[in-house]
Amino acid sequence: MNELFSRLTLLAAVSATLGISACSNDDDDANEVQPAAALKTETTTNLAPMPRATNPTTGQPGTPKHYAFYNLATKSEVPYTDSATTKWDIAVRGTTILTNGGSSGPGQGGALVQEGLFAEIVAAPTTGYQVDSPTAKAITTGSGKGWYNYNSTTHIVTPIAGRVLLVRTATGKYAKLEIVSYYKDAPATPTGTEPSGYYTFRYVYQPNGSVNLK
Amino acid sequence: MTLLGSSRQTNAQGIAADTSARHLQLREVVVTATRTEKTLADVPIPVTVVSRQQIRTIGAVRLNDVLGEQTGLSIVADHGRGVQMQGLNPEYTLILVDGEPLIGRTAGTLELSRVAVGNIERVEVVKGPASALWGSEALAGVVNIITQKPQPGTRGEVRLRYGTNRTADLGGTFNHKQGNVGLTVFGNRYSSAGYSLQPASSAATVPPFTSYTGQSRLTYQLDDKTTLSVSGRYFIENQASNVVLTTEAGPKAEMRLRTRQQDYSVTPSLTRCFSDKVLGTLRFYYAGYRTQEDYTYTVDGSTYDASYFRQTFARPEVQLDWHVLPQHTLTVGGGYLAEAVEATRYERRQQMRSGYGYVQDDWTPLPGLNLLAGARFDGHSQYRSQLSPKLSGRYQVRPWLAVRATVGRGFRAPDFRQLYLNFSNPAVGYSVFGTHQVQEKVVQLAAQGQLALDPATGQPLIDATLLEQASNLTAESSQAYNAGVQADPNDKLRLTANFFHNNLRNLIETAAVAQKANGQSVYSYRNVSRAYTQGVEVEARYLVLPTLTLSGGYQYLLAKDRNVVAQLKAGTIYRRDSETLETARLTPADYGGLYNRSRHSANAKLFYNDAARGWSGSVRGVYRGRYGFQDRNGNQILDAANEYVRGYWLWNVAAAKTLRQRYTLQAGLDNVLGYTDPAYLSTVPGRLYYASLTVALGQK
Numbered sequence: 001m002n003e004l005f006s007r008l009t010l011l012a013a014v015s016a017t018l019g020i021s022a023c024s025n026d027d028d029d030a031n032e033v034q035p036a037a038a039l040k041t042e043t044t045t046n047l048a049p050m051p052r053a054t055n056p057t058t059g060q061p062g063t064p065k066h067y068a069f070y071n072l073a074t075k076s077e078v079p080y081t082d083s084a085t086t087k088w089d090i091a092v093r094g095t096t097i098l099t100n101g102g103s104s105g106p107g108q109g110g111a112l113v114q115e116g117l118f119a120e121i122v123a124a125p126t127t128g129y130q131v132d133s134p135t136a137k138a139i140t141t142g143s144g145k146g147w148y149n150y151n152s153t154t155h156i157v158t159p160i161a162g163r164v165l166l167v168r169t170a171t172g173k174y175a176k177l178e179i180v181s182y183y184k185d186a187p188a189t190p191t192g193t194e195p196s197g198y199y200t201f202r203y204v205y206q207p208n209g210s211v212n213l214k
Numbered sequence: 215m216t217l218l219g220s221s222r223q224t225n226a227q228g229i230a231a232d233t234s235a236r237h238l239q240l241r242e243v244v245v246t247a248t249r250t251e252k253t254l255a256d257v258p259i260p261v262t263v264v265s266r267q268q269i270r271t272i273g274a275v276r277l278n279d280v281l282g283e284q285t286g287l288s289i290v291a292d293h294g295r296g297v298q299m300q301g302l303n304p305e306y307t308l309i310l311v312d313g314e315p316l317i318g319r320t321a322g323t324l325e326l327s328r329v330a331v332g333n334i335e336r337v338e339v340v341k342g343p344a345s346a347l348w349g350s351e352a353l354a355g356v357v358n359i360i361t362q363k364p365q366p367g368t369r370g371e372v373r374l375r376y377g378t379n380r381t382a383d384l385g386g387t388f389n390h391k392q393g394n395v396g397l398t399v400f401g402n403r404y405s406s407a408g409y410s411l412q413p414a415s416s417a418a419t420v421p422p423f424t425s426y427t428g429q430s431r432l433t434y435q436l437d438d439k440t441t442l443s444v445s446g447r448y449f450i451e452n453q454a455s456n457v458v459l460t461t462e463a464g465p466k467a468e469m470r471l472r473t474r475q476q477d478y479s480v481t482p483s484l485t486r487c488f489s490d491k492v493l494g495t496l497r498f499y500y501a502g503y504r505t506q507e508d509y510t511y512t513v514d515g516s517t518y519d520a521s522y523f524r525q526t527f528a529r530p531e532v533q534l535d536w537h538v539l540p541q542h543t544l545t546v547g548g549g550y551l552a553e554a555v556e557a558t559r560y561e562r563r564q565q566m567r568s569g570y571g572y573v574q575d576d577w578t579p580l581p582g583l584n585l586l587a588g589a590r591f592d593g594h595s596q597y598r599s600q601l602s603p604k605l606s607g608r609y610q611v612r613p614w615l616a617v618r619a620t621v622g623r624g625f626r627a628p629d630f631r632q633l634y635l636n637f638s639n640p641a642v643g644y645s646v647f648g649t650h651q652v653q654e655k656v657v658q659l660a661a662q663g664q665l666a667l668d669p670a671t672g673q674p675l676i677d678a679t680l681l682e683q684a685s686n687l688t689a690e691s692s693q694a695y696n697a698g699v700q701a702d703p704n705d706k707l708r709l710t711a712n713f714f715h716n717n718l719r720n721l722i723e724t725a726a727v728a729q730k731a732n733g734q735s736v737y738s739y740r741n742v743s744r745a746y747t748q749g750v751e752v753e754a755r756y757l758v759l760p761t762l763t764l765s766g767g768y769q770y771l772l773a774k775d776r777n778v779v780a781q782l783k784a785g786t787i788y789r790r791d792s793e794t795l796e797t798a799r800l801t802p803a804d805y806g807g808l809y810n811r812s813r814h815s816a817n818a819k820l821f822y823n824d825a826a827r828g829w830s831g832s833v834r835g836v837y838r839g840r841y842g843f844q845d846r847n848g849n850q851i852l853d854a855a856n857e858y859v860r861g862y863w864l865w866n867v868a869a870a871k872t873l874r875q876r877y878t879l880q881a882g883l884d885n886v887l888g889y890t891d892p893a894y895l896s897t898v899p900g901r902l903y904y905a906s907l908t909v910a911l912g913q914k
Contacts, residue, residue: 115786117797117798117799118797135672142675143729149848149850151848158847158848159790160788160848160849161789161790161797161798161847161848161849162786162787162797162799162849178797186795188793189792189856200795
C-alpha cells in the first residue's frame with residue numbers, strides 16, 4: 001500500500017514537471033522564427049502505364065508501350081503525349097523509373113538513392129544527383145542495386161525497405177519518395193501473380209525550392 | 215561438502231547392485247575422441263554413446279532414427295536427411311564407419327538413411343571440432359558407427375519388421391569365431407511404398423524405394439601379436455517416381471524418374487602389438503559412391519535427361535600408439551589421400567590429393583587430471599594447407615564431480631562441387647559453376663547471349679565483385695571452445711552440461727554472380743560469412759528403479775551471421791510492415807539468426823528394461839523449437855514471425871517381449887500424435903505403426 005502511494009506521488013510529480021517543461025517549450029518557440037508548416041506526406045497508389053492488349057495465348061497483359069508520367073506537385077498523372085515537356089517529374093514502366101532530365105526529358109530532373117528511414121530524411125542533399133542517360137538511369141536498374149530486390153525463386157519484386165529516392169523535379173524542386181509496393185492494390189503479401197508494375201509510393205514535395213523536407 | 219560426500223557413500227552401500235551396473239557403464243570404452251581406446255568417463259571431450267541395447271529398444275532401422283533422438287542433434291532435410299550438431303549444418307559433421315569416412319554427399323548432406331543399424335555395436339558422437347585428429351569435415355563433430363566385431367562362438371540373428379507405408383525391413387547377422395579366424399556378415403533389405411503429404415500434388419513426398427546393404431568383416435590372427443582384418447561394405451538403393459516437368463522446350467510433360475545410389479568400400483588393416491607399450495596399425499581404405507538419375511518420357515519411354523555421379527576415395531594410413539611413460543601416451547599417424555570424381559555435372563574426371571600427419575599426447579600429470587594435446591597438418595593439392603591444433607583437459611574435482619574444457623580448430627575443405635561443378639538445371643534453368651570454372655563459364659555464357667542484359671546499359675548482368683570472390687575459394691574454418699561439468703550427485707542421478715562456442719570464418723555460401731536471359735541466375739560459391747554458434751547443452755539421467763531410467767536433455771542455441779549483426783548495429787537493415795507498409799529500422803534484437811536453427815530443442819525419454827522377465831519398452835519425446843525457414847519481407851534476414859516454422863514435439867513409443875531367450879516380438883508407434891506440417895516438414899510423415907520379430911540362432 002505504502003509503495004503504491006509513493007508511486008502515485010512520483011507519477012504526480014513527473015507529470016507536473018512535464019507540464020512545466022511543455023509550457024516553457026511553447027515560450028521558446030514563440031521567440032524563434034516560426035518554421036513553415038510541416039509538409040504533407042502524399043500517397044499515390046497504383047501508378048502504372050496502360051498495358052498493351054492481352055496476349056491471347058498466354059493470357060498475360062502485354063508490355064506497356066509508354067511510361068506512366070507523374071507530376072509530384074499536382075499529385076496527378078500526366079498523359080504520355082506531354083512526355084517532351086516539363087509537366088512531369090517521374091515516369092514508371094516495369095521496374096524502371098525515369099526522372100525528367102538528361103536523356104529522358106527536357107527538365108532539370110535527377111535522383112539519388114539514399115539509405116535510411118523516410119521520416120529521418122529531413123533535408124534533400126544539394127549535390128550527388130544522377131541524371132538519366134541512354135546507358136544508365138539516375139535510379140539504377142537491377143535487383144538489389146536501386147529500389148527493389150527480385151527473388152528468382154518466387155519471382156517477386158520487393159521494394160527494398162530503407163531505400164529512399166531523393167528526386168529533383170523537372171523544375172528543380174526537391175522531393176523524397178519511398179516506393180512501398182510494386183503490385184496492384186499493394187497486397188500485404190504478394191504472391192507474384194498479381195498485376196505488376198503498379199507503383200504505390202509515398203512522398204514529400206517541397207514547393208518553395210528549399211531543401212527542407214521535414 | 216563433507217555432508218554430501220558422506221551421504222553419497224551411504225547411498226552407494228545401500229544399492230550395491232545399481233552401482234555395479236553403473237560402474238560397468240563407466241568403464242565403457244570409446245575410440246573416436248582420441249583415436250585410441252579410452253574409457254568414456256575419462257575422456258576430456260563431450261562424447262555421447264548410443265548402445266546397441268538402446269538402438270534396439272527404440273526400434274530404430276536407419277541411422278537417422280538413432281541420431282534424431284539425441285540431445286543437441288537435429289535431423290535437417292536438405293538434399294537428404296543430415297545431422298545438425300552444435301547448430302552447424304550437416305556438411306560440418308564427419309560420418310565414419312569403424313573409423314573410415316562414409317563418402318557421397320549431396321549438397322553437403324550425407325543421407326543418414328544409407329546406414330542400416332542392424333549390425334551396429336554402438337554409435338559414438340564427439341561434439342566440438344575434431345580436425346586435429348580427423349581432418350576436414352570434422353568441424354562440428356564426428357559420428358562414428360562402430361559395427362560388431364567377431365565374438366567367440368557361432369551365432370546369428372534374423373529380423374523382420376513391417377509397418378505403415380508398406381515399409382519392410384528384413385535383415386540378418388552372422389558371427390563366427392574359432393581359433394584365429396573370425397567372421398561377421400550382415401545383410402539387409404529395406405523398402406517402402408513412400409508417402410505423400412500433399413495428396414493433391416501429383417508428386418510423392420517420398421517415392422517408393424528399395425535398398426540393400428551388405429557388410430562383412432574377416433579377422434585373422436597371424437600370431438599372438440598381429441591381426442589382419444578385412445572389412446567390406448556395399449549399399450544400393452533404387453527409387454522410381456512419376457514427375458511432371460516443364461521442359462526446356464516449353465510444354466509440360468510427364469516423366470518417369472529413376473534414381474540409383476550405390477556405395478561400396480573395402481578396408482584391409484593390419485594391427486601389431488610390438489610390445490605392451492607400442493601398438494601399430496596400418497590400414498588402407500578404398501571407397502566409391504555412385505548415383506544415376508534418368509528422366510524418361512512416360513509417353514514413349516525416350517530419354518529426356520540422364521545424369522550420373524561417380525566418386526572414389528583411396529587412403530593408406532599408418533598409426534602408432536606408444537606408452538612412452540606411465541603418464542604419457544603418444545599417438546602419431548599419417549596418410550595420403552587420393553580422391554576423384556567423374557560426373558555429368560563436371561567437365562572431365564577431376565582429381566585431388568592430400569597428405570597429412572597428426573600427433574597427440576595423452577598426459578596424466580596428476581591423478582585425476584588428464585591433458586590431451588594434439589595437432590594435424592593437411593597439405594592439399596587444391597587449396598591452402600591447414601594446421602589444426604587442439605588442447606583438452608579434464609579434472610576430477612571431487613569423486614562425484616569433474617570439469618572439462620577444450621579449445622581447438624576445425625576446418626572443412628571446399629568439396630568437389632564447390633571446386634569443379636558445371637551444372638545447368640534442365641527443369642528450372644539455373645546454372646551453378648565451381649570456383650575453377652566460373653570465370654571462364656560466365657564469359658562463355660555472355661558470348662552465347664545466354665546472360666540477361668541490363669536494359670539500361672545493354673551490358674550482361676554480371677556482378678564483378680562476386681565473380682572475383684567466387685574465383686578465390688579457400689577452406690572454411692572454426693575456432694571452438696567447449697567447457698562443461700559432469701556430476702554424479704548420487705548413485706541414481708547423473709548430470710552433464712556443456713557450453714560451446716564455435717567461431718566460424720570463411721563460410722562458403724552460394725552467390726548469384728550473373729543473371730541469365732531465362733530469368734534464372736548463374737550461381738557460384740564464395741567465402742564470405744563470419745558466423746558463430748553458441749549455446750549450452752544439458753542432460754540429466756535418473757535411475758527411477760533398477761529397470762527404469764528417466765532422462766531429459768535440452769539445448770539452447772544461438773547462431774548468427776556476424777556480418778548481419780554488424781549491419782544491424784550500424785542500423786542499415788530495415789523492414790516494411792506488410793499491413794501498414796511502414797518502414798522501420800531493425801535492431802540486433804529483431805534478428806532471429808541463421809535459418810533452420812531452433813533456439814530451444816529438448817527431449818524426454820523413459821526406458822524400461824527387465825532382462826529377467828524379457829520385457830523392454832520406451833517412451834521418447836523429441837522437441838524441436840521454432841526455427842527460421844525463409845525470408846519473406848525482402849530484407850534477406852530472419853526477423854518476422856511469418857518467416858518461422860512452428861515448433862513441434864514428436865512422441866514415439868515401443869515395447870518388446872523376449873520369449874525363451876530366442877524370439878523377440880516388438881511393436882511400436884512413431885509420431886503418436888500424428889504431427890505433420892506438409893508445407894515445411896517433408897521428413898515427418900504421420901503416425902507410423904510397426905511390428906517386428908527377431909529370432910536368435912545358434913548358441914546363446
